[in-house]
Amino acid sequence: MFKTEEMEINLGPQHPSTHGVLRVKLRLDGETVVKCTPIIGYLHRGVEKICEDKTYFQGQVWTDRMDYVASVSNNLGWAEGVEKLFGITVPRRAHYIRTMLTELNRLSSHLLWLGTHALDIGAMTVFLYAFREREQILDCFEAFCGARLTTTAFRIGGLREDLPPGFIKQVQAFQDRFLDCLDEYETLLTENRIWKKRTVGVALLNADDAIALGVTGPVLRAAGNPYDIRKAFPYAAYAEMQFDVPTRTAGDTYARYQVRLEEMRQSHRIIQQCVDGLPEGPVMAKLPKVLKSEVNEVYHAIEAPKGELGYYFVGEKGSQNPYRMHVRAPSFVNLQALPKMTEGKLLADVIAAIGTLDVVLGEVDR
Amino acid sequence: MAASFLRTLIPFDIYGGMKLTGKYFGKVFIQSNRQKKRTHFTAEYPEVKVKLAPRYRGRLQMIKDEQGEIKCVCCLACEKICPTQVITIEKGKKEGRKTPYPTRYDFEMERCIFCEFCVESCGFDSIILNHQFELAAYNREDFSHGMEGGFQNMFDVTPVGHYSVAEDVQ
Numbered sequence: 001m002f003k004t005e006e007m008e009i010n011l012g013p014q015h016p017s018t019h020g021v022l023r024v025k026l027r028l029d030g031e032t033v034v035k036c037t038p039i040i041g042y043l044h045r046g047v048e049k050i051c052e053d054k055t056y057f058q059g060q061v062w063t064d065r066m067d068y069v070a071s072v073s074n075n076l077g078w079a080e081g082v083e084k085l086f087g088i089t090v091p092r093r094a095h096y097i098r099t100m101l102t103e104l105n106r107l108s109s110h111l112l113w114l115g116t117h118a119l120d121i122g123a124m125t126v127f128l129y130a131f132r133e134r135e136q137i138l139d140c141f142e143a144f145c146g147a148r149l150t151t152t153a154f155r156i157g158g159l160r161e162d163l164p165p166g167f168i169k170q171v172q173a174f175q176d177r178f179l180d181c182l183d184e185y186e187t188l189l190t191e192n193r194i195w196k197k198r199t200v201g202v203a204l205l206n207a208d209d210a211i212a213l214g215v216t217g218p219v220l221r222a223a224g225n226p227y228d229i230r231k232a233f234p235y236a237a238y239a240e241m242q243f244d245v246p247t248r249t250a251g252d253t254y255a256r257y258q259v260r261l262e263e264m265r266q267s268h269r270i271i272q273q274c275v276d277g278l279p280e281g282p283v284m285a286k287l288p289k290v291l292k293s294e295v296n297e298v299y300h301a302i303e304a305p306k307g308e309l310g311y312y313f314v315g316e317k318g319s320q321n322p323y324r325m326h327v328r329a330p331s332f333v334n335l336q337a338l339p340k341m342t343e344g345k346l347l348a349d350v351i352a353a354i355g356t357l358d359v360v361l362g363e364v365d366r
Numbered sequence: 367m368a369a370s371f372l373r374t375l376i377p378f379d380i381y382g383g384m385k386l387t388g389k390y391f392g393k394v395f396i397q398s399n400r401q402k403k404r405t406h407f408t409a410e411y412p413e414v415k416v417k418l419a420p421r422y423r424g425r426l427q428m429i430k431d432e433q434g435e436i437k438c439v440c441c442l443a444c445e446k447i448c449p450t451q452v453i454t455i456e457k458g459k460k461e462g463r464k465t466p467y468p469t470r471y472d473f474e475m476e477r478c479i480f481c482e483f484c485v486e487s488c489g490f491d492s493i494i495l496n497h498q499f500e501l502a503a504y505n506r507e508d509f510s511h512g513m514e515g516g517f518q519n520m521f522d523v524t525p526v527g528h529y530s531v532a533e534d535v536q
Contacts, residue, residue: 061479142421146423150479152482164421
């Protein structure tokens with residue numbers, strides 16, 4: 001009697017819940033998603049190709065603009081990758097400051113995620129509280145390097161300048177109140193029945209699928225696999241830090257929320273250790289005036305807030321530019337899991353799935 | 367079973383959230399404008415400007431020494447290191463000056479990414495990034511900065527275009 005057919009709709013690229021310019025082609029049967037195809041490339045700038053034409057010093061500014069909410073992590077990956085390529089040893093104080101700033105950046109990235117993800121699902125209040133704390137972190141970045149988002153924080157071989165006067169006090173003031181703020185978010189969300197209805201059992205991804213798709217970061221850890229590059233292949237000063245890698249086994253949106261919140265507590269712990277044990281000394285290694293590479297290749301991975309961020313460099317003999325530069329961007333790889341998470345589920349859960357993957361489109365398209 | 371049923375019936379979770387919201391509402395209601403200490407996190411921007419950090423990276427500006435002489439000696443270090451090639455320098459000479467003198471120093475702000483590499487590379491402290499951040503303009507020419515002749519001034523903290531909300535209010 002009734003004629004039914006499947007319908008195809010576009011979610012995005014201007015939809016506010018897709019966090020940028022992600023376009024998702026959805027094939028719907030009623031409200032159930034039959035097929036989900038993410039279409040990317042609206043923000044492609046050719047960063048990898050541009051960096052082939054720039055020196056190792058200059059290329060760092062393009063890493064700011066990949067994952068623009070976690071630019072310090074991106075800077076760290078670039079700087080450490082190039083240092084690995086040339087065999088430069090960085091002073092210990094620089095390592096500590098780098099670790100502190102990267103963890104602050106992880107907090108700011110997770111806070112942005114918490115605010116916007118809750119906003120997508122329908123909890124408006126958390127957004128305002130999360131941005132209040134993020135503001136304080138961005139003030140710290142501004143005091144250290146003069147910019148809030150596009151930081152260009154590090155240099156090859158260390159840091160440009162030492163910490164500004166009063167910086168430690170500023171970080172400590174943030175540290176003192178942050179744990180209370182985390183409790184406030186938990187009060188608003190963790191036991192909230194609407195939040196639980198929208199997240200528990202939504203966008204499931206088990207550990208085997210996650211590994212097969214190459215998913216890393218909190219999404220993998222929420223599926224039960226404790227893979228964290230800070231523990232597995234320690235870089236910067238992480239070998240000297242004490243922290244736990246939080247895991248959950250459920251593999252749903254609620255588990256990822258719990259993992260990220262616990263990660264924020266661990267970041268708080270690491271920052272406190274950096275502040276307490278900050279060594280004295282220089283912040284810049286002795287460098288030759290012009291870096292010139294021999295032919296060799298390097299892959300350096302760090303744990304960005306979204307997952308494994310890897311930089312692959314191929315040097316050219318006598319050249320100041322990389323012959324080839326490739327970025328293994330966590331958001332790009334994690335986005336592959338979207339069809340697996342959403343097919344056969346409801347349309348409204350696609351929004352939760354995009355939010356919980358924490359993709360930044362600047363990094364997906366590069 | 368009974369406990370979970372009671373938990374469903376009595377909304378403790380909603381109560382917790384409302385209590386937090388109520389706490390902040392009451393705090394603002396009682397404390398606002400009564401304390402000298404800043405308790406809020408926002409600023410009423412056009413009227414009140416936030417204090418910037420000393421290292422803030424704003425517009426590129428050339429500075430002069432005590433005699434009013436340009437410090438730049440045309441070593442082209444800033445031109446070379448600039449990732450987006452926004453600086454163009456023309457080397458020249460000036461009477462009564464031993465070091466080279468820039469006859470042209472063009473700065474195309476529309477492409478500038480404010481990374482401060484130029485200031486870092488400068489060995490003579492002749493350029494700085496000042497604290498100007500309201501850098502919007504209606505015309506493309508307003509973004510071209512230079513030493514003289516049809517360009518915006520490189521030496522003073524001058525408005526780029528007719529853009530500033532703060533000035534309209536005053």
